[in-house]
Amino acid sequence: MLALASLSGAADADWARAGAPYADLALLGGIALDADSRGAARELVARGREEFLPDDPLAFVDAQLAALDDAPIRAGMNVRSATVAPIRETASICADHDAVLEINAHCRQDELCAVGCGETLLRDTERLAAFVAAAVDAGATVSVKVRAEVDGVALPATARALTDAGADVIHVDAMDSEPLIADVAAASDAFVLANNGVRDRATAWEYLAYGADGVSVGRPSDDPAVLERVARAVADWERRGRDAGRDGEVPG
Structure with missing residues (x-):
């Protein structure tokens, strides 16, 4: 399975349609959902980063996903929040x-970490698991984007806890x-x-040889030449029949 990984301020419905000939997801x-994460995103914009900052983030999520309802690719939405309620609301939209619904426990920008998002959330397994459980209760297929090499985080143990909370996908940088x-x-x-x-x-x-079920492409996700190479590689691997018990599709 090949996925296109979210890119702040760039990964919208048009971007997804452009990658649809190559990718599965x-x-x-x-998207920053709550007041604290949106405040952090505004600080990022002030120092030159691209961010999605719609007036109504939930309406934006709904509209972007609706634009892909007929697309030949499954959609997902990577979200940031310091509080659980918007996670639950967005998960319900994703389920529709x-x-x-991908919970971002990955970003390392100081502004986001200071309000409890990104890597700060990754370091708090109990809180992150509660976010996952809320999204699962809302009916969504749930992914968690995490990062390796974070001090104090034993990622295999974190992955196990998140799976116990109901996560369907662990997306590992x-x-x-x-x-x-x-x-x-x-x-x-x-x-x-x-x-x-x-x-x-x-x-x-x-x-894939290390046991991943799929791979994702980040910054070159708008480069058809890269996507074509990776898509061909994934298809060739799947044809080899490796790890025959897994079908290469995100559950749910």
Whole structure:
């Protein structure tokens, strides 16, 4: 399975449609949902980063997903929040569109971490698991985007706890720790999506050999040449019949 990973301020419905010939899943966003995360996003914009800051983030999520209801790719929405209520509301919208709700426990910008989002959330497994449980209760297929190499975080144990809370997908930015994917896959029954540096057959197959169920492409996700190479690599791997017990599709 090939996914398109969210890119702040760029990953919208048009971006997803452009990648649809190559990928199976497009994770739009990220979208700041509550007052604290939106305040942090405004600070990021002030220092030159691209961010989605619609007046009504829930309406924006609904409209973006509705624009992909007839697209030949499954959609998902990567979201940031310091509080659980908007996670639950957004998960309900995602469920209505058969879309994946992806909780962002990945961003490392100081502004987001200061209000309890991103890596700060990743370091608080109990709180992150509560976010997952709320999204599951709302009926959504739930992914959690996490990052390797975060001090104090044992990612396999975190993945296990999130799976116990109901997460369907663990989306891992492996950083420079590609073998960690094997430990996460062994620790969790969730679908493991591997990210970071996926550009071609060699990089895709490395993650798949470590036990990932799929890979995602981040910054080059608007480059058809990269997407075509990775899509071909994933298809060739699946044809090899490796890990025959897994069908390569996100559950739900």
